[in-house]
Amino acid sequence: MSKLLTSGKYFHILVPLISVVLGLMVGAIIMLAAGYNPILAYQSIVESVFLQPYYTGETIRAMIPLVLAGLSVAFAFRTGLFNIGVEGQLLAGWFVSVATAIFFGHLPKVVLLPLSILAGGIAGGVWGIIPGFLKARFKVHEVISTIMMNYIALYTTNYLIKHYLYTQGERTPNIPDNASLASPMLANLTQGSRLHWGFIVAIIAGLLMWFILWKTTRGYELRAVGFSPGASRYAGINVERNIVLSMAFSGMFAGLAGTMEGLGTYQYMMINASFIGIGFNGIAVALLGLNTVVGVFLSGALFSALQTGGLTMQSDAGVPVDLINIVIALIIFFVGSSYVIKWVLNRLAKRGEKN
Secondary structure (H helix, E strand, O other), rough: HHHHHHHHHHHHHHHHHHHHHHHHHHHHHHHHHHHOOHHHHHHHHHHHHHHOHHHHHHHHHHHHHHHHHHHHHHHHHHHHOOOOOOOHHHHHHHHHHHHHHHHHHOOOOOHHHHHHHHHHHHHHHHHHHHHHHHHHHHOOOOOHHHHHHHHHHHHHHHHHHHHHHHEEEEOOOOOHHHHHHHHHHHHHHHHOOOOEEEEHHHHHHHHHHHHHHHHHHHHHHHHHHHHHHHHHHHHOEEEEHHHHHHHHHHHHHHHHHHHHHHHOEEEEEEEOOOOHHHHHHHHHHHOOOOOOHHHHHHHHHHHHHHHHHHHHHHHHOOOOHHHHHHHHHHHHHHOOOHHHHHHHHHHHHHHHOOO
């Protein structure tokens, strides 16, 4: 049994599970040290997410952009790249989808909604192509270029909103109803939550990522370049083209995350004083989800449940909401400490063999 648990097949599943447990345990210790009741705090999260339809809907709603951002990071990881620019690609997709919906508001919903979603995805893809091209052509590390592109996206979208799509409230006008993902039926089912049809887009995006990477020749080439650019080039694969293509796909998923916020949650885009954080949280989602589609959905559900359910901790248990961010950070810390977890498991396995 010990050998099975420490084998590579099971270890990859054990690491995130143990990381979540350790994160919750250490978070509970911190709550106790601060004079709070961790059992009541965690109980309030579980009860709100699973027993209160409003918070259930809000959890799924918050999960949608987190999953798409996680897919963006995971796709890049799978192809040997580290996309830190999800936040900027998300903002680009958000703005372009909202702008498309407003400028072409006269079109019927059957045309305008798919057009706006597609425009947002393309915008994120284009924003991803730029650092991809810089890496492929000039060997500029994608971490540096994507971080810089985040700031360019933040201030560019703010400028465009302020000068071309500005209305009261430091934001764009609302998108027309024929471009909206909002659903009165879903809202009624969840007692007025902002749950929208974007969860279908997230599911399709997950299936698309799986199909591209594992069922196409192009996906094989993308993964091969990620494993070994030198060997791929020797085998006749165009490494530079695949780097650009990988960043384009990654940016597309990030652009769709922003599109879901613009067409689903908010129905507009606001002027942002700073980054909204979904793109950066996507890194944590992908890391905990082991860069797999199923893992990203599960970790996205966990993070959104903690964030949404954490809102009830303060009212039910008196625990500050900021403690949830500490718990999430602890989970990511333990995922990053996978070597330590593996060492402990191996030690326990050897001790079990001796006994």
